Amino acid sequence: xxxxxxxxxxxxxxxxxLLAIGGLLALVxxxxxxxxxxxxxxxxxxxxxxxxDAALQAYVDAGTLPGAVALVAxxxxxxxLKAFGHRDREAGDPLETDDIFRIASQSKAVVSVAIMMxxxxxxxxxxxxxxxxxxxxxxTTVARANDDGTYDVxxxxxxxxxxxxxxxxxGITYGGGTAAREWVEADITGWYFAHRDEPIRETVRxxxxxxxxxxxxxYWVYGYATDILGAVVEVASxxxxxxxxxxxxxxxxxxxxTHFYLPPEKRDRLTVVYSAGQDGLARAPDPGGMVGQGAxxxxxxxxxxxxxxxxxxxxxxARFLQMLLNGGKLGDARILSPKSVELMTxxxxxxxxxxxxxxxxxxxxxxRGVGFGLGFRVVEDVGAHGVPGxxxxxxxxxxxxxxYWVDPEExxxxxxxxxxxxxxxxxxxxxxxxxxxxAIDAN
Numbered sequence: 001x002x003x004x005x006x007x008x009x010x011x012x013x014x015x016x017x018l019l020a021i022g023g024l025l026a027l028v029x030x031x032x033x034x035x036x037x038x039x040x041x042x043x044x045x046x047x048x049x050x051x052x053d054a055a056l057q058a059y060v061d062a063g064t065l066p067g068a069v070a071l072v073a074x075x076x077x078x079x080x081l082k083a084f085g086h087r088d089r090e091a092g093d094p095l096e097t098d099d100i101f102r103i104a105s106q107s108k109a110v111v112s113v114a115i116m117m118x119x120x121x122x123x124x125x126x127x128x129x130x131x132x133x134x135x136x137x138x139x140t141t142v143a144r145a146n147d148d149g150t151y152d153v154x155x156x157x158x159x160x161x162x163x164x165x166x167x168x169x170x171g172i173t174y175g176g177g178t179a180a181r182e183w184v185e186a187d188i189t190g191w192y193f194a195h196r197d198e199p200i201r202e203t204v205r206x207x208x209x210x211x212x213x214x215x216x217x218x219y220w221v222y223g224y225a226t227d228i229l230g231a232v233v234e235v236a237s238x239x240x241x242x243x244x245x246x247x248x249x250x251x252x253x254x255x256x257x258t259h260f261y262l263p264p265e266k267r268d269r270l271t272v273v274y275s276a277g278q279d280g281l282a283r284a285p286d287p288g289g290m291v292g293q294g295a296x297x298x299x300x301x302x303x304x305x306x307x308x309x310x311x312x313x314x315x316x317x318a319r320f321l322q323m324l325l326n327g328g329k330l331g332d333a334r335i336l337s338p339k340s341v342e343l344m345t346x347x348x349x350x351x352x353x354x355x356x357x358x359x360x361x362x363x364x365x366x367x368r369g370v371g372f373g374l375g376f377r378v379v380e381d382v383g384a385h386g387v388p389g390x391x392x393x394x395x396x397x398x399x400x401x402x403x404y405w406v407d408p409e410e411x412x413x414x415x416x417x418x419x420x421x422x423x424x425x426x427x428x429x430x431x432x433x434x435x436x437x438x439a440i441d442a443n
Contacts, residue, residue: 042074042075042076042077042079043074043075043079043410043411043412043440043441044072044074044079044080044439044440044441045439045440045441046079048438048439048441049072049079049080049435049436049439051435051438051439052070052080052082052432052435052436052439053082055428055431055432055435056068056070056082056084056428056432057084059084059426059428060084060085063280063281064276064280064281064424064426065084065085065418065420065426065428066085066086066089066272066274066281066418066419066420067083067084067085067086067087067089067095067271067418067419068083068084068085068095068416068417068418068428069081069082069083069084069095069097069099069101069313069314069415069416069417069418070082070084070314070415070416070432071097071314071315071318071413071414071415071416072412072413072414072436072439073318073322073412073413073414074410074411074412075411076322076326076411078315078318081097081314081315082097083095083096083097083099086272087099087269087271087272088271088272089272089274089281090283095271096269097313097314097315098257098269098313098315099269099270099271099313100257100262100266100269100270100271100311100312100313101271101311101312101313101314101400101402101417101418101419102271102273102296102311102398102400102419103310103311103312103317103398103400103402103417104191104308104398104399104400104402105191105307105308105396105397105398105399106310106312106317106396106397106398106402106404107226107305107306107307107308107309107310107398108226108306108307108308108375108396109320109375109376109396110245110249110306110310110320111226111229111230111233111241111245111306111307111375112166112226112229112344112374112375112376113249113320113324113335113336113344113375114229114233114241114244114245114248114249114306115162115166115229115232115233115374116336116340116343116344116374117248117335117336118233118236118237119340120336120337120340123236123237124162124232124236125162126161126162126163126166126374127161127162127163128161128162129159129160129161130159130160130161130162130164130165130170130228130232131159131160133162133232133235133236134204134205134208134228134231134232134235136205136208136209137159137160137208137228138159139155139156139159140155140156140159140160140208140212141153141154141155141156141210141211141212142154142155142156142157142171142211142212142213142214142215143177143178143179143211143212143213144178145178151178151179151211153179153211156171156212156215156216157215157216158215158216158217159216160216161216162229162232163348163374164216164217164225165225165226165228165229165232166225166229166348166374166375167220167348167349167372167373167374168220168221168222168223168225168372169216169217169218169219169220169221169349169352170212170216170221170225170228171212171213171214171215171216171218171219171221172207172212172213172221172223172224172225172228173212173213173221173222173223173224174189174190174191174222174223174224175188175189175190175223175224177213178211178213179210179211179212179213182210182211183210186206186207186209186210188203188206188207188210188224191224191305191307191308191399192305192308193227193303193304193305193308193309194260194261194294194295194296194299194303194305194309195294195295195299195300195303196300196302196303197300197302197303198302198303199302199303199304200227200230200231200234200241200303200304200305200306201231201234201235203227203303204224204227204228204230204231205231207224207228217352218353219352219353219354220349220352220353220354220372221354224307225307226306226307226375227305227306227307227308229306229307230304230305230306230307231306233306240304241260241304241306242259242260242261242304245258248335249320249335250316252333252335253319253320253323253330253333253335254319254330254331255312255316255317255319255320256316257269257311257312257313257316258310258311258312258313258316258317258320259310259311259312260301260304260305260309260310260311261295261296261297261299261301261311262296262297262311264297267297270296270297270311271419272419273400273419273420273421274419274420275420275421275422276420276422276423276424276426277424281420284421296311308398308399313417314415314417317404317415317417318413318415321404321406321413321415322413323335323336324336324341324344324345324406325406325408325411325413327341328340328341343373343374344373344374344375344376344394345373345374345376345378345392345394345406345408346371346373346378347371347372347373347378347380348371348372348373348374349371349372350371368384368385368386369381369382369383369384369385369386370385373394375396376394376395376396377394377395377396378392378393378394379391379392379393379394387430387433387434388433388434388436388437388438389405389407389433389437390407390408390409390410391409392407392408392409393405393406393407393408394406395414397429399421400418400419400420400421401418401419401420401421401423401426401429402415402416402417402418402419403416403429404416405433410440412436414433414436416429416432
């Protein structure tokens with residue numbers, strides 16, 4: 001199956017996009033020509049799909065969304081690919097479909113795939129204790145809160161395994177929680193690492209000495225788990241994480257614009273990040289180059305954050321997702337076996353409690369019909385979830401207001417990229433999903 005570009009569904013492109021289109025078309029096997037506007041798209045009604053145009057443009061016109069790129073692929077064909085708004089509002093630079101976004105936690109899926117590749121090669125098992133590969137994790141500690149506001153640091157009840165990290169059940173936050181002060185003192189806070197002048201292996205080594213929030217397997221806790229997995233990839237493969245992902249995933253899949261740090265010549269394609277506030281949209285504050293070009297272009301190029309560090313485009317990321325939908329293969333590139341993809345995309349929690357630092361009473365997905373697999377949120381019950389879709393959908397999103405999902409039943413790959421943090425109460429994700437599913441054609 002091939003992801004092809006529907007040129008009739010994209011707005012006029014500048015020089016940057018024209019070059020990217022040529023590169024994308026050269027990557028797909030065989031002769032690829034986009035269907036003319038009157039041609040029925042596979043599995044989708046083109047007239048109904050076009051309702052996305054007005055809906056997404058309305059957010060831009062209202063000044064609540066700086067810009068977004070939306071991509072919908074059906075049965076291996078790109079049915080919809082459009083850009084709305086601006087890459088840089090102040091400069092009047094319109095957003096184009098090949099512009100580059102900080103995909104933040106969408107990085108997690110890529111590194112989770114890398115771990116599964118290493119299991120297939122016999123270099124690790126996801127049941128392995130992490131300490132087998134990173135010795136400092138052989139024995140870890142947990143902060144147990146007391147009623148008087150203090151806490152005790154105690155030994156974890158069991159070792160953290162790779163599967164705990166893949167499912168976010170290792171008890172590791174993003175530096176918040178009971179022992180937050182110790183994480184601040186260790187200079188390990190937030191999810192942004194691109195400005196750090198140390199390898200991720202060293203940062204992860206220092207993490208191991210800090211108290212975690214819960215025992216392994218006790219709660220679903222979102223945090224640095226996938227950054228630790230990135231270090232596991234480096235040790236198990238003997239290759240730096242950026243090199244492993246580039247040579248083993250990005251190049252075989254034809255993802256030329258996915259990087260931890262941008263080549264300087266791609267600087268003008270990096271999308272500006274905005275923040276939603278009471279007075280409307282404003283360029284987001286830029287500590288350490290976190291949201292500007294800063295560290296992504298001119299930084300130390302030392303810290304490869306598997307949890308949140310990648311940059312990519314909608315077409316690139318769609319190729320990665322199409323590989324998963326195809327059972328681990330795209331074109332001639334076999335990345336994973338179908339059984340590994342199957343294991344990744346089913347629930348592994350079984351109703352485990354969520355530790356959200358404020359309320360530990362919620363069961364992950366029980367009220368919303370979703371669970372969590374090896375790197376993905378998984379829809380188990382469409383009725384309980386309460387939004388259009390199918391059982392078996394898997395996906396996630398990123399801190400900069402991006403999202404993606406794969407629907408195996410409908411053979412859909414969907415990518416929605418924006419750069420807005422915080423986004424306020426914007427409902428564009430929900431509306432986008434509803435409009436994608438109303439376009440499904442039974443033919």
